Amino acid sequence: MAVLKMQRISICALKKDRKAILEKLQSLGVLEVSHVIGEDDDFQKMDTAQQKAGFEKAAASVDQALEILEKYVPENKSMFASLEGKKLIDQEEEEKVRQERKELLRAAKEISDLDREHAEQLASVAKIHNSIESLTPWLSLDVPLKPSETERTVLIPGTMPGGTTIESVYEALAERAPEAESADIHMISSEQSSVYLAVICLKEEAGAVEEALRSAGFARPSQTWSRTPAQEKEELLREEAECREKIAAVESRIGELAQQRENLKIVSDYYRVRAEKYGVLGQLPQSHRTFVISGYIPQCEAQRVSDELTGKYDCMVDIEELKEDEEAPVILKxxxxxxxxxxxxxxxxxxxxxxxxxxxxxxxxxxxxxxxxxxxxxxxxxxxxxxxxxxxxxxxxxxxxxxxxxxxxxxxxxxxxxxxxxxxxxxxxxxxxxxxxxxxxxxxxxxxxxxxxDPMKLLVFSLLFGVIHLFTGLGIKGYLCLKDGKVMDFICDVVLWYLLVIGLILMLLPSDIFASIAQTHIVFPGWLNTMAGGLAAVGAVGIVLMSGRDKKNPALRLALGAYDLYNITGWLSDVLSYSRLLxxxxxxxxxxxxxxxxxxxxxxxxxxxxxxxxxxxxxxxxxxxxxxxxxxxxxxxxxxxxxxxxxxxxxxxPFNPFKENTKYTDIKEETIS
Amino acid sequence: MNIAGEMGIVLALLGAACAVLFAGIGSAIGVGIAGQAASGVVTEDPSKFAKVLVIQLLPGTQGLYGLLVGFITLSKIGILGGELADISVTTGLLILAACLPIAIVGLLSAISQGKTAVAAIGIVAKKPDQFGKAMLFPAMVETYAILALLVSFLAVNGIPV
Incomplete structure (x- = not known):
């Protein structure tokens, strides 16, 4: 039942030990960095924002690569994966992976690129499918699907609304362009919604024919191809196969890279930890040859950290009590x-x-x-x-x-x-x-x-437990008042309420209402009844008189007191709230x-x-x-x-120490959490 | 047995039906609107599923309270046991009246709780670490359903048949 006592620790050391000391502190994870001294001529802060952002970016790109891997090659996870916690790895293993970090970053980048490539190829496949679909109705046409011409004639491919027949097209032509007699119309295929036509006519009549047909709903195809539809389809299928091959290659390459998953996780954490370290480094006041780090540390750890650091490095460690008005971070113990x-x-x-x-x-x-x-x-x-x-x-x-x-x-x-x-x-x-x-x-x-x-019996017990709970809470408030030496507050805000509530409960117990609830009639001796009334009266009067004790104006003071007495309804609802137990x-x-x-x-x-x-x-x-x-x-x-x-x-x-804030792995080492 | 005598059990059953009906409707509406908000959060961030689900379920308890009172009433008037109790019109009306608190308070409090749950889901969406507090606001509304449940339960339990 305690909040861990915090102290301020300040370490002044040589710059040559900076890396080692920071890493030691980070792996101990018991110090919340908080500087009290500002910059001056001797001590300047280093700008590390750029490095920090660089490491954060590296960690983020590896995380992104891991997400992509998860999409292509899902990791085998049990139902309880979220309970397993971070994986524990050896220091040597971490060291080994750290050596390879450049290659791993490249691998992460390659994974991102492969994912983009994969998306592009999928998009081309979709595009090819669309082309094939719009080509299909024209398959039986054995000339290229585009307006083309011979010496005397032109070919105009196009569609007309569903239900059109050759006869109706001729009729429309005869009606709207009676002079154009050369037109020869072939139906290539027909679907419910449209009919596909190839129209051949003399060059000089082409304009009139097309105009006449257009007014009957004729439209040229939206896409044209320089090959015949059948050749074109073959070509498209070949392209699709190529795309598919590329997709398969990308997938298998990602599959290969997936073997690096564990190493990627380690390297991502490595960059995360370094980013954190550089964040702290940026806050340190540094002189030409020395640096200072200062912050909160739990009292129980302070001596140990101090001994470890002074034993190993040339440094000054100063541990002091917090100032009166300082709000220390909290660890519960x-x-x-x-x-x-x-x-x-x-x-x-x-x-x-x-x-x-x-x-x-x-x-x-x-x-x-x-x-x-x-x-x-x-x-x-x-x-x-x-x-x-x-x-x-x-x-x-x-x-x-x-x-x-x-x-x-x-x-x-x-x-x-x-x-x-x-x-x-x-x-x-x-x-x-x-x-x-x-x-x-x-x-x-x-x-x-x-x-x-016997629900009534349990109801009575529920309320009883509630009263005990509430009284304990009020008791703690009393204890806090006494601890701070506020005796007046203790009497007015705690004792008087105890008197009032106990008095009221004692008055309630022998009453008919309680008898009907509890189904037993409690008879108190006369003196107890008198005492109950007395307690309640003393409490009530005391509260009315004392609640507004910081106000000078007597009328205002009484009014505030009366208002505070109204809180008795709060007590009633608090106690009744415990009926939820039943x-x-x-x-x-x-x-x-x-x-x-x-x-x-x-x-x-x-x-x-x-x-x-x-x-x-x-x-x-x-x-x-x-x-x-x-x-x-x-x-x-x-x-x-x-x-x-x-x-x-x-x-x-909350206490927020400078530590190895990893996401995937923990490195085997002595740490204090 | 004349018609008036038969009315007793009808009224009592009507009471049980009301308790289940209205509290259940309230919970359905409450859980429904909270579910819409929860779905919105999950589309943005699926990892909050468990948290918003918990909050979505909070307005569901009124339906259970209605079921509880309904069940107690059914077993009291003998419908569950297979032997109908002989219930006068007065007793029937008493039981109907006893069922009303959870029926009406259940209906309205579940809807209010549903709206509060929507707001609480908003808290979880923006500040997931404040889940403990977010959960508390809808729970406050439920207090009144619990009070109504207690009165309905104690009343049904106390009516002699």
Whole structure:
């Protein structure tokens, strides 16, 4: 339950060691670079933007090549590839690949070029196909498809609308160009939408004939060829075959280059790491012979880094406490159980300066509420086993993923426990199966009680857990106030609210309303009733008087106080919000029994049992998925809104160290994460 | 049994039907509009599929709550067990009234939640790291469906048959 304490480390060293020291720091990955001194006459920053951009470009071009490889030669990936994490490689291997980086960059460029070539060839193939298609109707024409002429005659190829016959063309000619008698019309082919014609006529009549035909819908072909259609088609087919050959060649070449995939990944990471290094290098103030690097480092690492550097190089390492007003980046440090909930806190916001890390306290409530909402022993067991196996099987998965899976593992265990307490195993599967297939109804008894039999009891308990949760949150706020020495705030904002809320609860307990909810009448001794009233009154009056204590104007102060007292409705809605513990628990159980009920409508024989199994598997998978989502969302909500609302704002910046920010591989080396 | 006596069970069944109908319609609309937004995000960036899917599903719970109340009502009036309970018109009306909160609140809250989910999907599209917060906004709307579910459930459960 803590935020790691940060210190400022400043290293001043000789320029000749610059590369070695930067690389050491990068591989240690425990320093967030943040410079406090600016440039002056002695210390100047180096402009590394160009180199950095160059390395970034190299990394990006290799990434692009890898994407192209993935398109042509997909990598064999298992379903769980995303869980496997980055591949671990030896230093020697990395060294070897680094030597070949120029060739690998060339290979990456070649892959990009090949991809472009591939696209171009595919485009030509498509173009050829179009040409062949428009050529096909003319295939039986044995002269070149273009307007051509002999000494006395001309040939005009063209199309007319579908349904045109030779007779109708002659009729149209006779009507519109009666003087042109020489025209000889051949039908080459006809389709539904158009008819393909070759018209031969005397040269002097050509204009009149074409004019007449055009008014009947005649049009010259959009493309012309100098060879006969059949020759042309042959030629086009030959070209297509050539393109196809080229495409095959490109593909096989890419296939060959795909063997370089692993090396490309390594080299891409190499450039990425170097880009990062040059980014940092550009921020360093450097004099003629020395340079300075300064930044945040966790206290627990500071001494080690200092010892390592001073032992090896001529340098000055200075470790100092942060200044009062400095906002340090945040790393959370928790016990292994609570650490799995750090992701939940991060998604809300890391603790800002002066706040405590709420992870540990929250983690217990988180698991508790999650289990209560899902509340089915079998579901819990499935979730826990699946997450447990995955975490065990893929030790190199990313840290965030591991934390989430562990979170669900613990939540699954909690669900298992709550399921046993409430007697839910796939809803009421035991009852249904035993009654249907074995004739006698067996019910697994609930260890505590079955929520469906006594929902009011569970409602009361849900609200009780809610009050405990809220009071814990308020308690932490009180602790923070005391820690900062704000005793007045502690009394006014925390103690008075405790008095008011406890007083009101004590007044509610013996009332008829509560009796009808809980179905038991609680009778308090008279002094307790008086005390309850007293507590509530003291709390209420105190809040009215003290909430606006920073205001001088007494009327404004009372008005603000009264407004703050109105927050009691906020407490009411906060507590009622915990009724979702009951509602979601019921939803899981009831929908599971709906599925079982559906399954039980099958006949009691082998086929029926098979049908039952199908309904069982599909139904319960869906129910598990949707309720897992519901439990996750609503547990988060209870923590974020109700619990954090009492004491926690977040807003801290995450620790973002200078490290080897690789994408595909990790190099075997001693690192601290 | 006269017509008036028969009306009891009809009214009770009408209650169960309303709970399933309206809450289900609401969820269908809510999940539908959220799905349109989610599809838009996935066309741009398929890697956000899992995140937007989770948010799209959030307005789907009202339908389940309606199903829950409907199921409880069906088993209460004996339709599931095969033996119809003898239900007076008053009891039938009581059950119908008990089903109304989840029917109406389910319908409207699921639609609102769907719209909120669309906006939350917008957050994920632009700032995927803010997924935790994005998920919370639609979940806020759901609170009221849960309250309605509780009242419907407790009321149906408490009506003596």
């Amino acid at each position: 928790n016990n292994p159980f609570s650490a799995s909930m750090e992701g939940v806190v991060e998604s809300y916001g890391l603790p800002a300066k002066g706040e405590i890390d709420p992870t540990t306290i929250m983690s217990f409530f988180y698991v508790f509420f999650f289990g209560m909402m899902l509340s089915d022993a079998a579901y819990g067991a499935i979730v826990a086993i699946v997450c447990g196996v995955l975490v065990h099987k893929f030790p190199r998965m990313s840290e965030g993923m591991k934390k989430s899976l562990k979170l669900f593992f613990y939540c699954g265990l909690s669900t298992l426990v709550w399921g046993i307490l409430f007697g839910g195993y796939f809803g009421n599967i035991v009852d249904i199966v035993s009654e249907k297939f074995f004739g006698t109804k067996i019910t697994v008894p609930a260890v505590w009680f079955a929520p469906l039999d 509602a979601l628990g019921l939803a899981t159980g009831v929908i599971a029994s709906v599925i079982n009920q559906m399954g039980s409508m099958v006949p009691s024989n082998v086929i029926g049992a098979l049908g039952f199994a199908v309904i069982f598997v599909i139904g319960h998978s869906l129910n598990l998925a949707i309720n897992l989502l519901g439990a996750y969302v609503h547990t988060n909500r209870l923590q974020f809104v109700e619990f954090f609302g009492k004491f926690y704002d977040g807003g801290g910046a």
